[in-house]
């Protein structure tokens with residue numbers, strides 16, 4: 001328990017100390033919120049679908065979480081290259097505990113990121129159900145857990161940063177764009193619809209919309225179920241791959 | 248050997264084509280100070296990584312404190328402490344936080360942890376700088392912190408891979424005194440490598456010399472000097488391993504780390 005806590009604490013300290021990372025990770029969601037909502041808002045309105053900012057904000061919250069969570073996977077490669085990983089890997093603590101501590105740390109940071117995006121969105125006019133805030137935290141944390149575990153799994157298999165960049169580009173962007181974060185999931189062509197409904201982020205975005213603006217495509221219980229099962233599976237895979245690291 | 252804390256038989260480690268360790272046998276007596284010497288690239292670090300569960304051997308049998316690192320990883324990990332040859336600190340944490348992290352991970356009770364951290368940081372003259380981030384430390388300060396951290400929990404066996412690398416002679420003596428003291432007072436076995444052969448001559452009770460992945464000789468410093476017919480261990484080392492200079496192969500990791508270092512310092 002102590003070991004998990006100290007590993008968690010380390011992630012938190014590193015995050016809040018790295019000012020550039022804090023600022024950098026806010027810039028992107030803010031840009032997306034502003035550009036997309038001012039850009040597409042009027043069209044959305046004309047099409048009679050409603051307020052685009054309301055629709056978009058949960059998607060951008062999910063995006064902020066996705067990026068931050070996967071990025072905390074990078075930290076394993078970073079620690080491998082700068083040598084600190086050795087220090088944790090020889091400690092008399094099971095690798096599973098180490099992985100859990102790190103993953104919880106990464107997921108906490110990503111959730112904080114989501115909360116910050118929610119605040120920013122509300123500052124620029126996003127109106128949401130107050131009562132949905134608490135359940136939205138649960139959805140944020142599940143999204144964070146899934147993608148931190150995914151980042152851990154990927155980073156455990158890689159030696160250096162280059163491979164990671166490649167996978168991030170071919171993974172993060174598709175996951176984000178094909179999740180319904182920026183467009184509605186109804187009325188999509190069959191092929192796209194298959195992809196979006198097998199993307200775990202779709203359920204995260206949908207769950208956030210469900211609790212924050214009372215509009216859900218899959219239904220909140222299905223969202224929750226898919227997220228919980230996926231995070232369980234990814235934690236197992238991530239834990240397994242992490243426990244096999246050699247340096 | 249009956250009272251061996253490390254027992255290695257027929258150990259082989261291959262990295263693809265490279266055979267870094269080619270079937271070595273040796274043992275380390277309980278409570279002794281054991282020097283593992285050899286030129287660059289001989290296979291010392293690789294052997295230590297296998298003994299400390301960081302790498303899996305290609306073949307061979309190993310026991311550390313009676314446990315097999317392949318099947319009883321956590322029992323082995325509970326038995327040793329280590330100071331790595333390569334950097335292993337968290338730059339974004341302070342010196343104190345690095346120590347605290349280690350202490351919690353090794354489950355040292357809070358009061359003892361606090362006292363030992365203070366003692367060791369004072370001993371390595373880092374106490375005044377305990378709340379500075381490690382990224383602002385000099386090379387020697389980092390090394391001292393790594394040693395302080397390695398000594399924080401008192402294991403059965405302490406692996407020191409070139410512990411005094413980059414330290415000035417005063418600090419080296421100072422640290423060796425502390426290590427010898429730990430060895431006699433707490434009966435901690437010390438397994439170390441170094442390129443300062445005089446350190447081995449001064450402190451080691453047993454020496455093994457490895458070259459090109461094979462053990463070429465073992466014994467007390469006296470036995471090895473007698474065998475090589477030299478007056479110092481350093482001369483014996485050179486006469487046994489030859490005068491050729493070993494190519495120091497730098498992996499991508501080292502290159503990366505070095506470029507990082509340059510970038511940090513500039």
Ligand SMILES: Nc1ncnc2c1ncn2[C@@H]1O[C@H](COP(=O)(O)OP(=O)(O)OP(=O)(O)O)[C@@H](O)[C@H]1O
Pocket residue numbers: 262265266267285286287288289290291292293294332495496498
């Ligand atoms: N991960 C790796 N992949 C490929 N080759 C490796 C790897 N690690 C070590 N080697 C090779 O194994 C050999 C032994 O390396 P090792 O680091 O054990 O030497 P060493 O005795 O510790 O040398 P030094 O005194 O320079 O630290 C070298 O030829 C090295 O290039």
Ligand SMILES: [Mg+2]
Pocket residue numbers: 291292293332408
């Ligand atoms: Mg070495």
